Amino acid sequence: MILEGRKLLVTGAQQGIGAAVALRAAEAGADVALNYLDDEAATRAIAETITGMGRKAVLVRGDVTDIGALPDMVAQAAEGLGGLDLLCNNAGIYPRQPILELEESIWDATLTVNLKANAFLSKAFALHCKAAGCAGAIVSMSSLAVQGWQDSAHYCASKSGIIGLTRTLAIELAPLNIRANAIAPGLIDTAQPRGGYTEEQLKELVAGTLAGRWGTADEVAETTVYLLSDTASFVNGQLIHVNGGAFFS
Template identity: 40%
Template sequence: MNQTLSTTRPLFGQTAIVTGASRGIGRAIALALAKAGANVAVNYLTRENSAREVALHCRSYGSNAIAIQGDVTKKSDVTRLFKETSAQLGSVTLLINNAGIARSQLFLDTTESDWDQLMDANLKAPFYCIQEALPAMLQRQYGRIINISSIWGITGGSYEVAYSASKGGLIALTKALAKELGTTGITVNAVAPGAIDTEMIQALTEEDRARISADTPVGRLGTPDDIANTVLFLASPQTSFLTGQIISPNGGLLT
């Protein structure tokens, strides 16, 4: 892919889809990509006002951005998401599979419906999005696919067996697809965050938050910006030799 590299706007001329970008990590990723010059489709499920605010903030950096509603667990919605993005912003070169759900419960309390919901949101949705993105990326012989997994996808987490399995599956998808696409100019990587200060963590007691911070070697929770900065690195045109990797910003919790 030919483009003029800039130290301030290295993603100028590229188009990104960030799923689940109305809040938290997805929001931070969308803003970081826009600040680096990419046009951004801010995908959301229900939080329209928040998504529109993110898109407006993205445009303040001089990039084009739109908010697009879509349930990425539904193939028809994914097809529409890519069609609208391509029509309004250009062919997608950056795909960040961020949308997902978490659930903490005993394995024996996990119902078939619970299992299916987690697999659909955390594994099937990226499958749909990647399949939709690949034809245009293959035609260009360029693309960056970045999957947001979890530290529990690496280590497994008690009371989060189904969630860990879904995120571990996403890691396996990342590694295998990177090999399959190795010579195409398309890289596939995953980011596996540790404890990040999002709504899920904020719902915990102050005591639990302090305990998690103390257990993290750097002595604090991660921030959405910590994850966004990692995604920005992987999205760079200059990371063409980095593929099939699982990068875990976790403050030293896992080494």
Template identity: 40%
Template sequence: MQEKRVALVTGAGRNIGRAIALHLGRAGLAVAVNVRSSQAEGQAVVDELTALGVPAMLCMADVTSRTAVQAMVEQVKAHWGRLDVLVNNAAIRHEAPLADVTESDWHTTLAVVLDGAFFCSQAALPLLVESPAGAIVNVGGLTAHTGAADRVHVVTAKAGLVGLTRALAHDLSPRGVTVNCVSPGMIDTVRRSSSSHAVPAHHAKHQPLLGRRGTADEVAASVAWLAGMEARFVTGQVLHVNGGTYLGS
């Protein structure tokens, strides 16, 4: 049995997911790094954690597959015997005008964001309830609250993640598991994109009060706090990390 608390971070090969994995590792947790297909990126994050003295493992799994997710959680259990923190970060951020969003775009985006978070939460539940401080942190997004052009599938998926967060908070609070959502705003990351369409509308219309983009590390710090021992009286909440771009609940 791993003595450290153990975290599983989905979509952890780059950008915010990578920062979350590293931040949790520096906070004293062992970390399972999930990627779907980018094995080299995932292994690089594991190597970074290992270099810091953090117990880490790579978990290759497609979060849209219930079978693959269950196997991933069993892999973590077999390796460490516990799971204390689940971070549902895996997402797709494809951009396209409404008329160009295909049925595949729609279903794939909702599958990664919503099915993935649901499958991972359900599979992890038996281990999370055994933890003295089980926590789920979902990573949402600014446009779930503001809306944005050319992202109907992404906005819908991220808004659904807020609903899932609140529903799970009700279901799991009697079992001692907290569930919260971190909603990043304009973050300085490098994103793959299959679209050459214009920059999303919220980038042009909404500027942070602090006058800059946030960093992946700033998002990761918020995730780590919600996953930590100091936030055990916080559940069902959305924590906005957007530099004052959006002031809301």
């Protein structure tokens, strides 16, 4: 129960890694605010599971690209949970497009969702913690793609940006007793990494890891919960790879 009494906001919580983080955090003792954009039914089902554990869960519908509305998202989460001291920046998109065909609109959309929203939601969260006088922790999702990936210049740029952003957040927010870390998931068995690949290509990619298999959203969630908890109180400004040894293939 390493998150006992903590209050967490998870973006993109309706599926995949976001849903796994929300559920694992609740198992670890946290109350959870579930941000979603377009699948209320799935999000509500996750909330019901969390309340079944005896934890509080609230739904916070909102588009993370609406930068001006992000302080309201934080305020709704804090009001619904009776406080807020943890943030998981998980919402992201991954539209494949080769660099020779890359459209400005795809670049802008990807950088806005994956990086800009992350920065400004972290800002809104930090301002809330400062006003409330509470310590806090932020975990943001980067990616294995920081090493470079086919048809993914825009995505790689956004996820590489998370690294610099996280390190700077750690430096600037340390006086407020707010830690910031990032996770770089590898090939995780969710819908996002499957886009644009055949099953044969996916098998080859997975075989290229030391683990020789897909990772699970729960494995990413376990690392997230650790980084959010006081167990990781001496871990700050770091990027943790959860990729089954992909860099050693």
